[in-house]
Amino acid sequence: MKHLVSFKNIQKTYDGIRPVVKDLNLDIKEGEFVTLLGPSGSGKTTSLMMLAGFETPTHGEIYLNDKPLHNLAPHKRNIGMVFQNYALFPHMTIEQNLAFPLSVRKMNSVDKKQKVSRALDMVKLTDFAKRYPAQLSGGQQQRVALARALVFDPKLVLMDEPLGALDKQLREHMQLEIKHLHQQLGLTVVYVTHDQSEALTMSDRVAVFNDGVIQQIDTPTAIYEAPNKSFVAQFIGENNTLLGTFMYCDEHYAVARLDDGSLIRAVPVAECQPGDQVALCIRPERVVVGPAGSTPLTARIQEYIYLGDHVRMITEIAGQPNFMVKLPASHMNNSWTVGSSISLSWSPEHIRALDVTKH
Amino acid sequence: MSQSAVNQSGQTQEQTPTLRAKLRKSERSYKFKSLLLIAPLFLFVLVCFAFPIGTLLSRSVDNPDVNTALPATVEALALWKGKSLPNEHTFEALVIDLANAKENGQIGALAKRLSYEIPAYRTLISKTLRNLPASDVASKRDALIAIDSSWGELNYWKALKQASAPLTPYFLLAALDHRIDSATGNIVKADPNQSIYVDIFARTFAIGAVVTLLCLVLGFPVAYWLATLPEGKSNLLMICVLLPFWTSLIVRTAAWVVLLQSDGLINRSLMFLGLIDAPVQLVFNRTGVIIAMTHVLLPFMILPLYSVMKNIPGNYVRAAISLGAHPFVAFWRVYVPQTFAGLAAGALLTFILAIGYYVTPALVGGAADQMVSYFVAFYTNKTVNWGMASALGSLLLIATLLLYGVYGKLTHPNQSRS
16 A cells, blocks of 8 residues: 655754654555554654644655655645644634635635535534634534544644543543544544553554654554563553563573573563573463462462452562552452462463563 | 431521621621721822822812802802893892902902903903992992993803803813803804814824834734743843833933934934935924834733733644644734734723823923823913813823723623633
8 A cells, every 4th residue: 555654764853962753764554543652752742743844854854645745834735633732713613613724725615614514514513613612622622623624635634642631431432433533534644642542442553652763663452462672561551571581592482581590481572692681571461370389480469459340469479579460350269368379370472572671 | 317417407507697697707807807908008099099080080070260259149140041131239249249359369260260261351350350330339230331341241141150150061172172152052163273182182092093003013023922932031031121111211211312313323323324314303203202102112012912922822823834824824813813812902001001191292292292191281280270181181081991991892702702
C-alpha cells in the first residue's frame, strides 16, 4: 500500500543543544490509524506539530503523498487537526465553527449548509447547531472538534491527545466513536496520546516514543505481547522485570541466571555477551502459581490484593522484590497468605530477555 | 438510624429560635465589624467627594440670586399672569427690594443673573439704583418708567419672573447653545455669536475619538506582542509600558513641549535629515494636543487589551490555520473577535479619560484646542459663574455615563456566553 506520510531522518531541537526528536523515520500508509505513544517530553507532540506545519524540522524532510512538505504553508496542507482542548472558537456557534473551514475555502452557501448539517448529523449534535461551545458539555465539545476537523474532507487527520480532558467512561466511549469514524470514512489518522490503553484500543500500529526516538513500532498485540525494549515492556501495561546474568543461548532460548542460581529460559531479544546483565520481562497474567515446591522457582508473598474478579500478589523472588502475579479469583488457594511461599512457573515464550534500563 | 434522624430533626425544631437568634447575633457582630472597616473610607468619600460634587452639580440648576435679592418683588409677581404690566404694589416692592439689596451687597449677583436673560438689564439696574425714587413718591410705577422706559415693557418683567424661579434650566440650555425666549417662553437657539458650547463639545469628542483611535492602532500590536512573549520578557516590557505612570502628568506634558517646539528635538532632527526645510508647527495646536494625549493615555489602552489577550490560548489561531485559514484570516476572524471585551474596555477608558482632559490641552494646545474641562475651570476660576461651570460638568458626566451604559450593553452578551 502507498505511503501517505513519510518522516525521513527528522531531527528537531529548540535550543540547539538538546534534541527533542533525534532521528525519526516513520512511514504511514493510507487508511492507517497510527498512534504516537510516549511519556511527556518524548517528542511525540513535536513530531505531530511538524507534520501539521506548526514546527519546522531542524533536519530531514516530511513527505505527504510523496511531496516534500517544507515549503507548504500549514494552511495549505489540508490536514484536519483535533487539538488537546478542542480549540473551538468561543465567539462562534457550533454551526459557525463547522462552517469556518468551508468558508475560508470559499465554498458556496448551499454546499456549505449541506456539509455542515451532515457533519452535525455524523456526531449527533444537530440540535446544538445554534449554541455556543461554552454551552456544551466536554464530550459534546469534543465531538464538535472532531466534526470540524473532518467537515472539509481531509485525507489525513491529526489528533493531539483529544480525549485527555474527558472522564474515563466518556473517554472509552469516544475511543470507539473515533475508531468507527476512521473505518467508515477511510481516514488516515495520526493520534498522539500518553494513555497506553487508548493506543492499544484504537490503533492499527503504535509507535512508542521515548527520548525523541521511536523505541518500537508495531501492532498493539505485538507491542504488548512482544516488546523489544525494556522501556516498551514497562510503559505498556503491567510488567515484571527480573535482573539476571546472560549465560548462553540454546536452540530457541536465551538462558540467564538469577542471583540465587536458578536458571531462566527466555526469548532472546537484546543483543548481549555471556556475563552481561539482562532484564527478563514477563506480564503478571502469564505467571502460573502452584503450591510451594511444585516448580524450582520459589517466591514469598509480600502483599495480597483482592480485586473481586482477580487477585494480585506482590512477591519476592530470588531476592528481587515487587514481582507481581495476577490470577483469576477462582484459582485462589486459601493457604496463600502474606509471608507464605509459593512456586512460580511460566512458559519460556512469554518471558523476554531485554536490555537493562536504569529506571 | 431513621429513629435518630427523627430525634435530631425534632431537636433542631426546638432549638430553631435560639439558633436563629445566635446566628443573627453572630452575623450582627460580623456586619458591624465590616461596617466599621469600611466606615473611614465611606465617610471620607462622602464628605470630601460625593457631597461637594453633588452640591456643585446642583448649581447647574440652582437659581438663588433673584430670589434672595428681590424677595418681595418675587412674591408680588407670583400671581402675575404676564398679560399686562404688573400692578403698583409690585413696583413698590421692587423699589424697596432694590434699596435693601444695595445695602446687603446683592446687586452685583442680581444684575449679572438678570443680564443672562436680557443683556441690557445690567445697565437698567444700575440706572434705576442711581435714581431710585423716594418713598413719598405717589406712583412708583410712573417713577420707574420715567427713569427708564424698559420698566414699561412686558419683556423685562417676564424675564424677571423667569429668572426668579428657584430652579432654572438656563445654564444647562446655555451649555447646549439654547435659551428660553423670555417673550414666548419657548426653547430657542442662542444667538450665533454666543453659540460656542456645542462646538466645544464636538471638539472635545473629536479629540477624544482621534486619541482613542490612535491609542488603539498603536496599542493593539504592543499588547499582542506582550501577550505572546514569555513571562520574564513581557514583565520587563510591561515596566516600560507603565513607566509613564510613574512620572507626573505635568512633567510629561512639559517634556512634550520641549520636544515638539519649533526649535525642539523633533523639528531639528527632521531638518537635519532634510525631510523639512522650515520647522513644522507641532505644539500649541491640535497636533501637539493629540500627540501628547495619545502618549499619556496609551497605557490605559494597552493594559485591558493585554489582560484579555493573555488569556486567549495560542491554539485557537493554530486551529484556524489547520482548518485552512490564511494566518491573517485566522488572526482577523478568530483572534481579534476574542479581544473585543478588552478592546471595548480600553477604548472606553481612553475615551472617557480623554474627554475630561484639562492639563495637557491647556499646556500644549492653542486657543482653539481647549476642551470642555478648560471652560469648566474658566467659569469656576475666572468669571465665578458656577452655574455654567457645573452645567458643562454635568453634561460631560452624563455623556460619560451614557457611554458606560453602551459599553455594558456591548459587553454583556459576550459575558453570558463564555
